[in-house]
Amino acid sequence: MSLAGYEFEVQRDDGLATEEMTLNMGPQHPSTHGVLRFVVKADGEIMRTALPDIGYLHRSIEKISEKVGYHGFMPYTDRVDYVSAMQCNQGWAMVCERAAGIEVPRRGEFCRVIACELGRIASHLLSVGTMVMDIGGMTPFTHAIREREKVNNLLEDLCGARLTFNYMRIGGVAWDLPPGYTEQVTAFLDQFEPLIDEYNDLISYNKIYVERLANVAAVSKEEAINYNLVGPNLRGCGFQYDVRRDEPYSIYPELDFEVPVGTGEVGTLGDCFDRYMVRIKELKESCKIVRQCLEMIPDGPVLARVAKKLKPPVGDAHVRVEASRGDMGWYVVSDGSEFPYRTKIRTGSFSAMSIVDKLSRGLMIADLIALIASLDVVAPEVDR
Amino acid sequence: MASSIGQYLKHAKDAAATIFEGMSVTMSHFVRKPYTIQYPDRTAVRVQDTLPLRYRGILEVDLEICTGCLACERACPIDCIVIDAPKDKVTRAMLLSRFDIDIAKCMYCGLCSEVCPTGSIHHTTEFEGADYSLESMIRRFVKDPVLAYKAKKGEETDPLIAPILDRGMEFLAEWAEPVDMKKYKKDQEEAAS
């Protein structure tokens, strides 16, 4: 990778000669959340720039869709963002439904939203857990993972897999809620919600943790929009935007939930702590949504009959879903055959990588880890 | 100077206080039930037996009830199922001479078992598939060519096949039944009026 244009001169008042150092962080660095590489130019502990080098996890997922057809691509969408695969499932299902004009049964929509919000809980738990671990606290990570396991158990009961769900189908979902699922999920939520506060006691307001994150890599609203940050990263800057609320899809308009934003409670607005805190608050909101869905869910079918060889009419379709890492765009072009002509997936982690260079200037190397963790980038989602 | 020392001491005090708060949460876990299990050998029941029927583990085929319709082969996005089902020249009956699943390639997506009309191909709760060679990853279900199953009108009467078919139907029952939305809506409207 060329670093042209990023050279800098080191000048010190006392005339002591210093040298800039190029440091490779990754691709096999434990703190970079998958296979990510950063080329860091540093002067001592202070970074001049950290350039992300992406592509290590590129699997041509978009191209694969052109070979496997509309139904066959569903399991691959699990791999777009394997930490929260449900919303990717939903994105693909929705874009195909829009392209082919398919209607989803109402109960199917509820099943989708329940699954998605459980997936969001699992994803945010992993995010806040690994964030603390990257900063150096091992214990809270195990607490977060313990709860994540319970969510995974619930999803396993629902669709038979813990990570690559392949739960949704074009036209609905593949499995109805199993018997007794409402009680199971309610029992989980009842014991989980108090644990969020306990988690806050355990780590969120720990003085050392707060000091480590407050005022680090603050992003202003304008910057966030210019760099196209989405999801919790955007909301962390105090900008209230959520696709679920502002461009509603599925049954979200009928549900009552808040869109938490960063408040700058311990430092600058939009710093690492705010992004972290937005995720913690979203855990509660997701619990709220799941509860409402379980109450409102109607009886009926969950899956509409769709042709085995789906051939949407010539044209294109675009949908946006609020994935755990923010606004995820799905675009498909159909040429009338049984294979998509082109698929494009736009993910939140990818645009979050673009701001790393800007934010890293002048940061300590150790803070780069905090920055990446707070942006919650997941390598497969960056590369696809 | 004095204020910065005061600041420093205050930070130290805050840090100690919040660490203590966190430790109290940690301590409270001494009296809670442990959540971890000692996989694989010290669990009360085998983990496989605790998994739901929907669990998508390693695939298995009940050849007795396979109709040779090839729906599963066509549904698989990565072609890891290979079936040969030639017609017998004399009796004109369909023979199954090969049914291989490459479980090294399989991604356990379930698209194949979803379309099977009899529940012949289904997921088990088995997930420990490690082996030393790739060859052994190809599960070959046909030893000698067998006749494909022919669905009968009404109940299955063969006492050997009936329980297998029942089990297949159990697997099938887990899947959601697709409905024709137009018809469903019309029915709903009629019921309402």
Ligand code: SF4
């Ligand atoms: S589970 Fe999926 S990948 Fe495996 S054989 Fe069936 S369709 Fe193919």
Ligand code: SF4
């Ligand atoms: S296993 Fe099922 S889907 Fe596959 S050929 Fe046999 S009957 Fe058809």
